[in-house]
Amino acid sequence: MYSISDENIDYILHDLKIRGIETESLRLNLLDHICILIEENLEENGDFEKFYAFTIRAFYDHELREIEEEILLSSSYKNKRIMKKAMILSGAFSAAGFIGGSLSKIMLFRITDFLLFLGFVSFVLLFLPLVFIVLLKELKSKSDLIIYSSGTLSLMLYFFCMLMKCLGLPSSNLQLGPNTWLILWLAGLGIGSFVFVPSYFLAGMSKPETKTSTIITSILLVAFIGVQFRLTNLGPIRQAKQNTATRTHTFAEKTYHQASFHAE
Amino acid sequence: MTYSPELLKGTLKTIILKLLADNKKMYGYEITQKVKELTRDKIQITEGALYPTLHALETDRLVTTQTEYIGKRVRKYYSLSVAGKAKTKEKLNEITEFINTMIFLLDIKSKMA
Numbered sequence: 001m002y003s004i005s006d007e008n009i010d011y012i013l014h015d016l017k018i019r020g021i022e023t024e025s026l027r028l029n030l031l032d033h034i035c036i037l038i039e040e041n042l043e044e045n046g047d048f049e050k051f052y053a054f055t056i057r058a059f060y061d062h063e064l065r066e067i068e069e070e071i072l073l074s075s076s077y078k079n080k081r082i083m084k085k086a087m088i089l090s091g092a093f094s095a096a097g098f099i100g101g102s103l104s105k106i107m108l109f110r111i112t113d114f115l116l117f118l119g120f121v122s123f124v125l126l127f128l129p130l131v132f133i134v135l136l137k138e139l140k141s142k143s144d145l146i147i148y149s150s151g152t153l154s155l156m157l158y159f160f161c162m163l164m165k166c167l168g169l170p171s172s173n174l175q176l177g178p179n180t181w182l183i184l185w186l187a188g189l190g191i192g193s194f195v196f197v198p199s200y201f202l203a204g205m206s207k208p209e210t211k212t213s214t215i216i217t218s219i220l221l222v223a224f225i226g227v228q229f230r231l232t233n234l235g236p237i238r239q240a241k242q243n244t245a246t247r248t249h250t251f252a253e254k255t256y257h258q259a260s261f262h263a264e
Numbered sequence: 265m266t267y268s269p270e271l272l273k274g275t276l277k278t279i280i281l282k283l284l285a286d287n288k289k290m291y292g293y294e295i296t297q298k299v300k301e302l303t304r305d306k307i308q309i310t311e312g313a314l315y316p317t318l319h320a321l322e323t324d325r326l327v328t329t330q331t332e333y334i335g336k337r338v339r340k341y342y343s344l345s346v347a348g349k350a351k352t353k354e355k356l357n358e359i360t361e362f363i364n365t366m367i368f369l370l371d372i373k374s375k376m377a
Binding site for chain 2: 004026078
């Protein structure tokens with residue numbers, strides 16, 4: 001019976017790592033398994049390295065990493081399932097908030113704002129980020145990353161501003177500075193129309209099977225964003241521009257008067 | 265004759281759970297040897313199938329683990345958790361029903377007769 005030395009153990013651990021076994025518990029399990037096999041089957045003066053190479057070959061079909069990959073696959077599959085469940089639950093919660101809020105609005109209940117607030121908050125802070133994470137796990141290309149991230153960000157900004165508007169929260173109350181919600185709203189629409197829609201359109205058109213649906217969806221999105229932009233009151237921005245222009249004009253006028261006074 | 269890995273794949277969790285139910289605690293190599301011994305070499309669990317299954321059972325909290333140091337080596341013992349005990353019963357009922365259905369579906373009884 002062969003007696004495994006500390007050097008032999010280091011050799012096995014090092015080799016397992018090189019072969020792609022990164023999970024520590026798996027590495028230790030395999031180490032113990034291999035050690036027992038060697039101790040039981042190798043003669044006292046046998047060639048350790050040769051026997052080890054022969055033993056480890058029986059553990060896999062193509063590569064030892066297959067075992068590690070199997071473990072990772074089952075773990076990530078489980079995580080994905082949990083994420084999907086959480087996403088559905090938060091989506092259902094948010095929908096319940098919206099429906100409840102709408103019904104209570106019809107019935108003139110006082111709880112309307114609270115229910116809508118719950119619906120909006122769970123939608124923006126739970127549902128959308130979870131959708132993004134779940135989609136990230138199914139990422140196939142870089143263009144998908146641009147589509148998912150710009151779409152999520154655009155929707156988050158849109159719904160956040162919508163919440164502020166619905167609840168009648170003036171931006172100054174949130175201490176975000178004047179017209180902040182309008183800027184965020186326009187940023188949401190801008191990201192949607194200049195990043196999300198073009199990248200979605202280009203990615204969809206590159207696949208023959210999604211061409212028609214991409215054209216229809218893109219037109220609907222453009223129409224929706226256009227209507228939202230048309231409904232946006234740009235008054236505060238115009239007002240701010242006008243104020244700046246007036247201030248510049250007054251300053252110029254003052255300077256002119258001062259200059260003419262000195263000239264006299 | 266040994267059974268094909270495809271045939272065993274769906275039953276591996278049940279086999280391990282039942283073994284752990286019958287034996288207080290077991291480690292990886294011990295499980296493979298016990299299965300070999302009980303089935304007279306007809307079922308041979310490969311390392312590539314055993315460890316991912318044990319890992320999955322641990323993630324699902326159906327088994328608990330204990331480690332024992334043997335010099336520089338670590339031996340990991342697996343034993344059933346409370347949830348694992350309930351799951352074992354459920355899995356055994358499921359496989360019994362499955363076997364009965366297969367016997368009926370493939371008409372094995374009449375062929376044997």
